[in-house]
Amino acid sequence: MAPITEVEGRRVALSNLEKVLYPATGFTKAELLHYYATTAEVLLPHLRDRPVSFLRYPDGPDGQLFFTKNVPPGTPEWVTTAEVPRSEGPARMVLVQDLPSLMWAANLVTEFHTHQWVADDPGEADRLVFDLDPGPPATVVHCCEVALWLRERLAADGVEAFAKTSGAKGLHLLAAVRGSSSERVSEYAKALAVEAERAMPRLVVHRMTRSLRPGKVFVDWSQNAARKTTAAPYTVRARTEPAVSAPVTWEEVARCRRAEQLVFRAGEVGPRVQDHGDLLAPLFDRRRAAALP
Structure with missing residues (x-):
């Protein structure tokens, strides 16, 4: 039986703590849970009120990976859930609102993915996102060049952008927006991706077609669609190493x-938070949220 730990008055079962999830580094499940517990202060605001999808990898990134959107079987009754719209009909998803629900979810061994809207108002997007994905031999270095162009272009429209690593090989740009549907934000993001390709045709591609992507940065604007999700800030990714989708400075x-x-x-994020705080904290300041042109 899994040991029971009390977290802020809730009983949470934490299992297989010695299991090595990342063989390349020896990183264990206990270390994963410790990471989430110690970064909860900066992570939870990015999850709170957002329906969460889980990319689960209980046997590590080399084992089976499966995506869970609906409330998983065995979810404790005290975990908050919300009904969300889908094209095939309403569904119920998890909201990670506090430390107990974060630790319960982390025990499932999961990447956290969120929508660009909150459960109380799925009709309005409050985030704009670009996923900059390099096609080898392009790397994140090339993503940075594209990110700097997009930052300036967004600023010209009064949109303040912030960056984080994808935790894989690319870069994510995020901005707080208001007064627009996911469809409108998607249209705007696509237009900027097309504009970026015209400005940097040797470096940027805005279409997902695989044959177009080698040596270029795919500016993925499609994650602004209401049904799509993006890896949340501070989530550990199911990669060879326990790499984190970590906020970074523009410098x-x-x-x-x-x-x-x-x-x-994962082990490097705590010191960064001590030095910088949450670099994405301005996203929560509604006074800085932009109305799209």
């Missing part, structure tokens, strides 16, 4: 000359 983006400079593992 770090501008200085990046080697891909390794923008790889942050």
Whole structure:
């Protein structure tokens, strides 16, 4: 039987703590849970009130991976859930609102993915996102070049952008927006992706077609669709190493000359938070949320 731990008055079962999830580094499930517990202060605001999808990898990234959107079987009754709209009809999803529900979800061994809207108002997007995905031999260094262009272009429309690593090989740009549907945000993001391709045709592609992507950065605007999700800030990814989707400064983006400079593992995130706080905290300031042109 899994040991029971009390977390803020809730009983949470934590299982298989010694299991090695990342053989390349020896990183265990206990270390994963410790990471989420110690970064909860900055992670939880990015999950709270957002229906969460789980990419589960209970046997590590080399084992089976499966995506869970509906409330998983065995979810404790005290975990908050919400009914959300889907094209095939309403569904019920998990809301990770507090430390107990975060630790329960982390025990499932999961990446956290969120929509660009909150459960109380699924009709309005409050985030704009670009997923910059490099096609080899392009790397995150090339993503940084594209990110800097997009930052300036967004600023011209009064939209303030922030960056984080994808935790894989690319970069994510995020901005707080208001007064627009997911469809409108998607249209705007696509237009900027097309504009970026015209400005940097040797570097950027806005279409998902695989044959177009080698050596270029795919500016994925499609994750703004209401049904789509993006890896949440601070989530650990199911990759060879326990790399994190970590917020970065624009100075770090501008200085990046080697891909390794923008790889942050779970053990490195705590010190970064101590030094910088949450670099994405401005996303929660509604006074800085932009109305799209």
